[in-house]
Amino acid sequence: MTDKLTIAMAQINPTVGDIGGNVARILAARDRSVGADLVVYSELVLSGYPPEDLVLKPFFQDRIEAAANQLAAATGDGGAAMLVGAPWRHEGGLYNAVLLLDGGAVAAVRFKRNLPNYSVFDEKRIFDDGPMPGPVNFRDVRIGVPVCEDIWSPEVAECLVENGAEILIVVNGSPFESDKVDVRLQHAVQRVTETGLPLLYVNQVGGQDELVFDGGSFALNANCRLAARQPAFTEDILMTQWRRDGNNGWVCAVTDRAAHPEGLGASYQAMVLGLADYVNKNGFPGVILGLSGGIDSALSAAVAVDALGPDRVRCVMMPSPYTSQDSLDDARECAQLLGVRLDDVRIEPAIDAFNEMLAPMFGDRPPDTTEENIQARSRGVTLMAISNKLGHMVLTTGNKSEMSVGYATLYGDMCGGFSVLKDVYKCDVFKLSHWRNRSLPERGLGPAGRVIPERIITKPPSAELRPDQTDQDSLPPYDELDDILSCLIEDEMGLAAICQRGHDQQTVQRVWRMLDRAEYKRRQA
Template identity: 60%
Template sequence: MTDRLTIAFAQLSASVGDLAGNADAILAARAKAAGADLLVTPELSVVGYPPEDLVLKPAFVAAARQQVERLAAATATSGPALLVGAPWAEEGHVYNVMAMLDGGRIAGITRKHDLPNYGTFDEKRVFAAGPLPGPLVFRGVRLGVPICEDIWSPEVCECLAETGAELLIAPNGSPFELGKDDIRLNVAVARVVETGLPLAYLNRAGGQDELVFDGASFVLNATRTLAHQLPMWDDEVRLTHWQRGPQGWHCTPGEITAADDELAAIYHAMLVGLRDYVNRNRFPGVVLGLSGGIDSALSAAVAVDALGADRVWCVMMPSPFTSNESLDDAAQCAAMLGCRLDTVRIEPAMTAFDTMLAPLFDGRQRDIAEENIQSRIRGLTLMGLSNKFGPMLLTTGNKSEMSVGYATIYGDMAGGYSVLKDLYKTTVFRVSEWRNANTPRLSIGPAGPVMPVRVITKPPTAELRENQKDEDSLPPYDLLDRILYGLVEQERSASDLVAEGLDAATVARIERLLYIAEYKRRQAPPGVKIGRRNFGRDRRYPISNAFRTA
């Protein structure tokens, strides 16, 4: 039995399905952790999180086991033992486990007990729940290893404490969500208070499809004091030093890295999500329509900050309704970002469609059909460039628009990814102002402002007809977003919002638009999750739906 331990925590960004690459990253982290007794990695670090239905493939689970055995063999040489996460097949079931690898062998396994099945999580679909766990013994020290959801209620940690655990190590795959860092800390403090044990919380970093993982791992001593705080977003290997005393195990205090504020966190989430999506899917870069409006300007800024200006291609596609102001703002925005800007005029295609459809449209007034054709011409143009040259088409719509269907399916909704998908329009304004005043820490784009001030201050418009403004079709965005936040994020009824003084007819109209746009959202590209109820994994509504609360 030892009275001292050096435990290294590897806050890593694993790539789902890249089993050999993830194992290599764990071995690289082990090399960095020279002098440590044990290196701990996040939940399912061998396969990446969340692996979803890949777990249902026996070949996937078998390949993961091979990598775990490869990692175990590596511990036969000098260096720290490993605690790694993987799916594990046993007696006809597959478990979410942490494997203790020491002395060249698999020295112990602990299985996740509490499988989350809400919001972005559906682990009960692919994993079996393990029994209430006991500690893993390492160098004579009894380590309690609650896996992610296991710490969100008292049961597992209480069981570990009652069965002799001396300290708690909680590997996680916890996606970013605004305000979640405080919630995690409060949950961890509660487990420390209940058990009287110190707790190390290790989270993964990086992006995976619509989810981003912010890292922000930490260590709490039994006194509830913060001993270590790792940075948000970064991969890092942090060595921590532990000593057994009369009151149990204590971690020597180390570096405390401050968390991002709200707007910095939103921006970094979009940056990391886009960067990892583009790179892991091996796109050479992105192409997007730059209209002179705020949504495309912010999308372009995130892309340049994430990928570099040389991997971002902007295209202005003016119509007869495009103002000179928009042309100037798009040109200035591209110049400030340092990225390529080309112009493709769409009037010839508009004329061609008018001619093609004239026999069928004859006698009818021009209306939204012709407006949507313009949007679809732009989508077709951008997809043509994507197909011809390889960059992924970046979609630029925001959550306010997607909530009420103020977007054209197969038009401005076309694309492979959307960084603004979970940002309401009012937040788009705030984040744009923040980016003009700040250079994100992770940015590889230019310092200083990235868009003309006029892009932020002018009234939003789709410019699909003369003198068009968004507020011709929608309530002012301050009001719209207040209604949507209640209906979407809080799942409140229309009558609840009316009781707070909102206009009944307006709320009823927005609720109706929200529900009837579900079919569009089902066909929208993935995008970064920012809040607690993103469209897709968090909020799953039927398309055919007659229920209303107004």
């Protein structure tokens, strides 16, 4: 009977669709796991997660199967076995599966039972529900291998312990959200408490399109105490030592327990990782963005520099007749603090050309938002032209508050390939800017210390598309707007419940209408 196991937790960063690259990462992690009996990877690591409709293509399924057999063959060297997540065909169905690769073969397969179909998840449409699973037998140890959502309710873990499981090893593709770390840990503790079994939880790390996976994999002993935790937002291999403690079952020896970043620090690191992986996985040489002297573009530039380094970030100041001298000075100071190149491209000739071109059609109609939007779209055309010529991806700089209510110009400041602040409300933009001036994120490539001039943070926000304009001319105060939007979007609250928080009914109804009417902009952008 096996009394000791060395299990390596392989928290790696796969790419959806890059099967060859994912195989290479999996094998590299195995090579680094010297002395391991078993190396555990994250959910669907072979295909990358989430694979979406790509997984429905027969040629992709064929390549997954070939890659799995390649990985299985690698275990024929007598070294570590592997638990690998992969989409898997079986008897006419397609499953979110975990493969035990050992002794040169696919030794066992288990299927995900509970398929999430909410928020960013769409698994019920592309995968079949797996049956209630039994444990796999690995070198005389019965291991239960639930997949991610399977431990968010008690049934799968209960079935596994009833069928003799001795350890629970959970493979996960759990994306970052505020306070998600505590939620994961609570579910894990509940399953450990119910089953009396220790639990090892391996999560994906990295950015994949609009999602960021924060890693933070961990192990809990049967007493619910934390035995191991990997760092967040970075790839990591952690060796864990397990021993059979008589009638008390398996125990994981206490090892590294990395602190997980919280609050603003976690959100900032998520933005950095998300942008870095989007740019690098798509092969862009860098990013280009408009640096206006406002807080949104300043914070976006700071994140870009921390993600890519200053040499891969180009900024452009595009003044119009309404751009203040303060904004010009603030943009230059911000660029200097970040160490990035700042080019100056004046858009007044483009504005004049459009006004002259459209004058016969506009006649004597007075100026309105049309002329304001021409300025924003002139900037969008300028950035896209530079992007086309130099190859850098345009970084969009709008925040969640403004995008939600449509306070943005379609084909203007909404153009670009990626938006760093797409899920950051305006009040949090201010908080994150203060945080970045005080802190350098782990693995950040930018300079330490102040990177955003104080005046950018303290001055009233303005699009500067007409004289003396401020955002509050068109929007409620941001603290009020953000709370209403959070109630509508995240909490899905009704009118009465939102008003009970102290908000004026007319303001709530106005914001609700703006949110709904702006959907067409968000769909196109």
